[in-house]
Amino acid sequence: MYLKSTKIYFPNQICRSGYLEIQGEKIKGFCSEVPEGAPVEDWGENLILPGFIDQHIHGWGTGSFNNDKSVHSIQEMKKNLPYEGVTSFLATSGAEPIADLIDGVKNASWVVEHQKEDGATLLGVHLEGPFINKEFKGMQREDCCIDPDMAIMHQFLAAQSHPHVIRLMTLAPELPGAKALIQFCHENQIQMNIGHSAATFDCIRDLKEYGLGGVTHMFSGMRGLHHREPGVAGAALYFDDLNCEFAKQTGMTVRPEVFALTWRLKSKDKIIMTTDCGGIALTKKEKYHYIRKQTFIPNGDELILRNDDGSEEHIDLHDYKAVRSLELSYIKSIRNLIANVHPSVHEIMKITAENPARYIGVDDRKGSLEAGKDADILVVNPNFEIQATYCMGKKYILEE
């Protein structure tokens, strides 16, 4: 099968007009002509890009690894995500009871093994905690923020049905015992992010070499840049080798100009876009969302949103189009980014696909449209509105 377009984007500034050949789940390669009668989908002047990789997503739509660690919940995420441009992801936990986290790793392991041709690819798990600092807990559960513990880390690893389900962990490196844990995870190919951390600049400088690769949701849950104590944010800006992960670009959490400053300092090679979405529709208990300024009230098959003035909205949990409006999707975040920072298409590909693929170690099969890689493909119009998403060669279009 061939996807035809005047703008097919490959790495290293290459954009070609022609045909992307897909064979089953894989990209076969590029060609300028196709055999007569070959099956062609003609996307005209739309852009053909690698699908987004979201390494920090707790939940989306009707699935939420945060609120429900069942196989079904993960599968709902897989099912929904292609419609937002995401073709693979890490199911992301918070700081939660150890038993729940172990269950999550087990269920994610099962899905990783049985997921064939079923929505977005689950790449594994991102454990955002439990080894994080209460002082910078943000919206995490304080009672579940604990010091690094090697025995617990071994339990997490033992819960994997095969290696490398846990691909990323967020921890606070200033906590006692962090150094040994960082070294252990690094040896086990678990990428380590600094996050929900009160670490000083010097703490990060000293521990970085043992395996700290970047920071979680840059600027949030960390010491900000101060001219006498540059903190986690300052270290992330200063050290060239640290990657900066950004949560969705609502314009509220991080002001666009501050994102732009980070962009100038870190370059397109060290920024990783994520959503940090929560699957907030599945919240189990009443919860106040401090940015939306709404109380989320679960009510059987519906979710009630109560505004500060007492007015209410009701969301039917079976109506995906209503549910997806609860959080800012990956594709909408990228449109905001484009409006604020004016990146090139190649820069967008780096921060949405190439960089996270390399960071979490799946760049042998994901992150670019190169021959032999998985057919995870996004078709967008020039306004970056999704026309179609292909996950492992299978097409997803949300019917309007």
Place this chain on the structure above:
Amino acid sequence: MYLKSTKIYFPNQICRSGYLEIQGEKIKGFCSEVPEGAPVEDWGENLILPGFIDQHIHGWGTGSFNNDKSVHSIQEMKKNLPYEGVTSFLATSGAEPIADLIDGVKNASWVVEHQKEDGATLLGVHLEGPFINKEFKGMQREDCCIDPDMAIMHQFLAAQSHPHVIRLMTLAPELPGAKALIQFCHENQIQMNIGHSAATFDCIRDLKEYGLGGVTHMFSGMRGLHHREPGVAGAALYFDDLNCEFAKQTGMTVRPEVFALTWRLKSKDKIIMTTDCGGIALTKKEKYHYIRKQTFIPNGDELILRNDDGSEEHIDLHDYKAVRSLELSYIKSIRNLIANVHPSVHEIMKITAENPARYIGVDDRKGSLEAGKDADILVVNPNFEIQATYCMGKKYILEE
């Protein structure tokens, strides 16, 4: 007269081996050969650079515009500064009683007119206040921080014996009446710095075009960079046209890594080095210095420094070499900068001479070794230790 060296630094990356010709107070030009018998000072492999321009210096050694606004006090600054590499400067006030500031402008006017061939050139006055914000007063007098007042501004201008004695003013643009004052000063060729200010990012964005050129002692006396309110620091980093003035590089006020981040963002063209020294030897009343952690106690012809542990040092005010050790000099600040940021010599010339000359409008006669400009020249060895300073062609060497 000719200065010979293998390393004479001109703007735009030009470094030549040969002779710099000086005629009286002016630079005549460069030549590769000189007539036989011509007077030559051979500086060998030492570096020949333009002298430093300090646009933010309250006092130095035995002179202090902060503590004593007399002609004598200003002349002491002129006399001392060449030994630290400074060949011209703005006598800088703080927020002080209006009558004192008017006196200062009058006396500075007199010195500007009568200063011929007498140490460093007084270029005029930098009024750091009184229109600054109490909330970010730092070490300024709170009772003298007032809202912008056009009547007072007119009094300042009237105190000048000729135009352009007041060359720079630091103000807080969020104060009521600031916009009109900024516009008025801009029309009168007074450069405007933001400083001691609680301004938001948006305030600066909105008022910048009316004449705000940069910020005073970057990071100090302002809102720091926060990801939801980038503040003055964020605006200075974000907007390419704002200049960032830095106080002396002690490594304590601004961490070297934070200076380095600013360096990366702003480039060599938008950073201006100053000392912000106070002539602290002349302090009139007991004063605690929160960075040095010492109490300064005036005692006739000596200054007593009392450490927190009660121990004391005594400084003889007639001993310049003792007095100069009280504060970090311009040349020592530059050596710290070199150790931390590793700039090129051409970059150092930009931030110490070319940029401030352009910023305060004296680049027709100061800031580079071009033919026709004043013979303000610095000779340093490769370790940036001063060998000699020339102010308007006259040589100064501190005898050891």
